[in-house]
Amino acid sequence: MDRLRSAGSLLPLMALVAITTPLILLYGWLPLAAFADEVRGLRPSGLTLDNFRELFQPVAGGSLAEASVRSLLLACGYSLLLLAAALPAAYALSRLPMPGRRAVLAALLALHAFPFLSLLVGVYQVLRELGLYNSLLGVALVKTATEVPLAVWVMKGFFDRIPWELEAAVLVDGGTRWLAFRRVCLPQARPGILALLTFAFVSGWNEFLLPYIFLPSQQQWTLPLFVRSLIADYRFVDYGVVAAASLVYVAPPLLLFWAGQKYLLQTYALSGGVRAAR
């Protein structure tokens, strides 16, 4: 029995190793190359901080530091906007008996499946009209709009799990609906909120397409655009510098995922329709 089980889990494990090994090797290469004196071919040698020094040099096109700050702004702003939009919507869909609730839920799913790129021209027009073209706020708003449907679904799952009696108890104890939301629903949905924030931050930090399209001027570049520019430069490509930039780029999501894995797993379990055991 035991042998059977271990043989059964061996196969998926081997498949996992086969798929992830190249990725892990590449990520392993990153720090080596980033601190290397010289990268010949893909082989790093020596030890130096020069690559980073060069990155933080202020250049005409903006430095890594400035791009990082903008990425941070985008990621944080987008996360908060998403939360501000998704939380009330999810609570309403989970709790309030309103006409057309099911239709709204179905529409949200359909919206989530809608390919965003087909809206590009329209979104461009709207941003121009609003004067938000070539601004971080514009990108954050567009990104929020595209991600809100899924976020609402995930948060609704968390709210659905909170027994209605808990809110009723607040009302009987002398509280208002708003107080019940604040004092009971929000603390109960905390894992969901943290997971949503983590996902949103990472997704905002990593976002390439939207800034690429809606932030044409180099002064507005975020980190992904900056990294890309290093590779696509007219000069020869300095792999050490690219690696150093990539390291800076990849660090925050890694840290966040490591810190928030407990909540993230819960979100996966919930959005997959599996109830986590309490």
Add this chain to the structure above:
Amino acid sequence: MRLQVRELSKRFGHVWALREVSFTVEAGELAVLLGPSGSGKTTLLWLVAGLEEPTSGQVLFDGKNVSSMSPRHRNVGMVFQNYALYPHMSVLDNIAFPLRLQGLSSDERQARVREVARMLSIEELLQRRPDQLSGGQQQRVALARALVKRPAVLLLDEPLANLDPVLRRSARDEIRSLQRRLGITTLWVTHDRDEAMAVGDRLIVLREGRLVQEGPPTEVYRRPKDAVVATLLGEINLWPAQLRQCSSGWNLWVDGWPEPIARWPCRPEEVRGGDDCLAGVRPEDVVVHPDGPAELLGVEPWHGATMACYRLGPHRVRALLLRDQAPATASISFLQGSVIVLPPPR
């Protein structure tokens, strides 16, 4: 405080959860709402608390219509069936929560929480979280939270349903004596007839959203309105019977019985529109004499006594005996005045 419910109805979509229910609970009384699941008991409780709005009808506290008042202005305490303790707060914070919302100072809150905790012997649990408590402890905390604000009305939704049987008995007596001592007008929802018989000053029987019968528990037990109420409250023998007038009044005849099983000087009011009816006798009112036409079918232990089942003609008779042995054949009679006449089943 006097609680009145007047022609209260509640409709969810196309389903009537409650239809024109009216009753009064006097100040300090404990009324039990008894009924099978789906009979509207919990809905009624939520309407009294103000957590649902009635479709029509009124709820009155001391004569004042509170139907459109929000729950927080009604000053009711409620124990939910699943207790609904706030999972992220300590027991202390749970109990103090209603006081905090009233804006009491921290000192006052402390004093009031200690007082109610002492009353329910949960002082040593105050620092714990709800998930560190047993079912019985959670129930006490829920009760403490409901009582701490000194509510005008206490609403208990199946307060013992999640306790084990041994605990249920002691918790029942404790809540009852506490309620008496504090003199809080109380509505207690249950589907357990023993619980209902034991704790209530007044019994209100609900079925399919309608009030079927109300009154003191023993009266409802002795004079149930129909066969369903009769069986809901306890074991009972029911036989098809007929009313026949004779020179000295009215006799109740059961098919196959040599003589009428009951007589009344005037016609019982319970039977209307015809003479067909049901005769009911509680097993404890059946008297068994050794030797006779009734054959013993079987016995089963019954809370320390014996429930014997006899066949008499086409009928079965269940009799409660306070001894272990039941005679193999017997003649059957009933205690004076114990025969209940019920309208025939529709």
